[in-house]
Amino acid sequence: MPSTTDAPTDPAGAPVLGGTPVADPARLAASWLPGPDEEPMRMTLSTIDANGFPRARTLLLSEYDGDRFFFHTDARSRKVADLGADPRVALTILWPDASRQLVVQGTAMPASADECAEAYRRRSPYLQQLAWLNTAEYAQLPLAEREARWSRFREERAAPPQPPGWVGFGVRPHRMLFWAAHPDAASRRVEYVRTEDGWRRSYLPG
Numbered sequence: 001m002p003s004t005t006d007a008p009t010d011p012a013g014a015p016v017l018g019g020t021p022v023a024d025p026a027r028l029a030a031s032w033l034p035g036p037d038e039e040p041m042r043m044t045l046s047t048i049d050a051n052g053f054p055r056a057r058t059l060l061l062s063e064y065d066g067d068r069f070f071f072h073t074d075a076r077s078r079k080v081a082d083l084g085a086d087p088r089v090a091l092t093i094l095w096p097d098a099s100r101q102l103v104v105q106g107t108a109m110p111a112s113a114d115e116c117a118e119a120y121r122r123r124s125p126y127l128q129q130l131a132w133l134n135t136a137e138y139a140q141l142p143l144a145e146r147e148a149r150w151s152r153f154r155e156e157r158a159a160p161p162q163p164p165g166w167v168g169f170g171v172r173p174h175r176m177l178f179w180a181a182h183p184d185a186a187s188r189r190v191e192y193v194r195t196e197d198g199w200r201r202s203y204l205p206g
């Protein structure tokens with residue numbers, strides 16, 4: 001968890017990390033987000049459905065690699081259908097103590113097979129099993145049958161391999177908005193917009 005609620009700034013107003021003004025939002029995001037061996041954060045992924053409406057749901061942020069925000073899901077899901085038609089997305093990441101929020105707009109691209117395998121390996125046994133049983137057919141069953149199938153699966157397949165329909169996406173941001181609360185000042189946002197030769201930074205109110 002972050003120890004401060006607002007990044008310190010240099011005289012020109014740039015967020016400062018380790019004494020250096022941050023021109024690149026990747027550094028700021030990496031300093032806010034958990035590393036690969038820490039508990040993954042939750043985020044809201046918003047896609048655009050076939051009627052042009054935003055469609056949002058909570059996902060785990062599997063990893064941020066300094067360039068893309070990765071998530072993993074079922075290939076048969078609505079979100080994957082949405083992304084096939086329009087890869088533009090928004091991600092909203094709220095820190096559990098509400099001290100920080102990071103909002104990203106970007107483009108979701110399929111993750112590599114290696115990246116998916118590594119993310120599946122890092123999932124807990126419960127989530128690995130969930131990846132197998134989270135089907136439309138299973139969802140229709142009464143609770144007793146869902147429990148029976150769940151425990152039967154666990155007995156028969158202690159360490160299930162990655163299921164075929166388990167896919168990943170990496171979101172490459174074109175805009176990143178860092179919101180930080182402050183106990184003694186108004187909250188504010190630092191916005192980074194990708195340009196041809198880097199990032200344009202500006203400060204926005206709450």
Ligand SMILES: Cc1cc2nc3c(=O)[nH]c(=O)nc-3n(C[C@H](O)[C@H](O)[C@H](O)COP(=O)(O)O)c2cc1C
Pocket residue numbers: 042055056057058059060061071072073074077078079080
């Ligand atoms: C805390 C939390 C974490 C979740 N993490 C994931 C995830 O990492 N991947 C996933 O496919 N669904 C995850 N879900 C379920 C999704 O919110 C969603 O219901 C599901 O992916 C189907 O979404 P879709 O029909 O919009 O594609 C999570 C739900 C919650 C509440």
